[in-house]
Amino acid sequence: DQAWGLFQASVAAHDNHVAYYGATEPTGHPDDKWGWAVQLALSIKNIPTGAGDVINISGVYTDGASRYNFQNLSGGSYSMFGSSGVAYQSVGFAIAPDTVFVTGSSQETVKTWGFRGAYTHNWDPYWNTALYGAYAQAQFGSLAKTTLCGAGGAGGVFGGLAGVTGCNPDFAIGQVGIITRWTPVKNLTFSADLNWTHLDQKYSGTVGYAGAGTTAKPAAVYELKDQDTIALLLRAQRNW
Numbered sequence: 001d002q003a004w005g006l007f008q009a010s011v012a013a014h015d016n017h018v019a020y021y022g023a024t025e026p027t028g029h030p031d032d033k034w035g036w037a038v039q040l041a042l043s044i045k046n047i048p049t050g051a052g053d054v055i056n057i058s059g060v061y062t063d064g065a066s067r068y069n070f071q072n073l074s075g076g077s078y079s080m081f082g083s084s085g086v087a088y089q090s091v092g093f094a095i096a097p098d099t100v101f102v103t104g105s106s107q108e109t110v111k112t113w114g115f116r117g118a119y120t121h122n123w124d125p126y127w128n129t130a131l132y133g134a135y136a137q138a139q140f141g142s143l144a145k146t147t148l149c150g151a152g153g154a155g156g157v158f159g160g161l162a163g164v165t166g167c168n169p170d171f172a173i174g175q176v177g178i179i180t181r182w183t184p185v186k187n188l189t190f191s192a193d194l195n196w197t198h199l200d201q202k203y204s205g206t207v208g209y210a211g212a213g214t215t216a217k218p219a220a221v222y223e224l225k226d227q228d229t230i231a232l233l234l235r236a237q238r239n240w
Contacts, residue, residue, distance in 0.1 A: 006043040014065040033107040035064020064109030080227035088220035092227035166204035187239040
């Protein structure tokens with residue numbers, strides 16, 4: 001940590017301890033499996049655009065510890081809906097667990113990587129604006145892909161469903177946003193955060209969705225495709 005900025009390296013270990021194969025203890029469970037994550041971060045201060053301006057960049061790689069990437073970014077599971085020209089609507093599914101297993105198997109780790117960066121400019125002592133972006137990928141192993149999609153992506157639990165023409169649980173998330181903060185007095189900040197998120201999922205075709213009350217979506221045929229969403233967060237924060 002110097003006047004010019006900060007360089008940081010961090011590691012984490014995560015013990016994946018899961019429940020039972022079935023609903024009761026006699027069904028057994030897989031052995032624990034350790035996961036890990038490593039992150040490198042760089043902060044550059046004293047840049048010529050203004051006093052207090054800063055550029056922050058970080059990159060992370062995880063193996064069996066997905067939460068250190070996705071939960072820090074935008075959550076670990078998605079069920080996003082949009083428009084479609086061939087079905088009732090479209091949907092994008094994605095989930096980033098730490099490990100996966102099936103009855104009788106050991107745990108298979110899920111690998112992820114990602115990076116994020118931001119540039120913050122101070123307009124005056126009370127106002128600042130930050131531009132930020134992030135990208136992350138989740139990559140599943142052979143156990144998950146074979147179980148979900150079968151050999152070659154044309155079978156398994158999901159890939160064998162009627163209408164599914166492409167099956168791969170791997171996915172990526174990209175984000176771009178801008179946030180402006182106003183701090184009229186010390187420890188009180190008002191902010192407006194506009195964010196665009198893109199889900200790049202690898203499924204294709206159509207799928208019969210059973211519907212869910214939590215999303216207010218009816219049972220219908222949905223097209224499997226990438227999704228986009230825009231969110232605006234208005235926030236007031238008081239620190240004591």
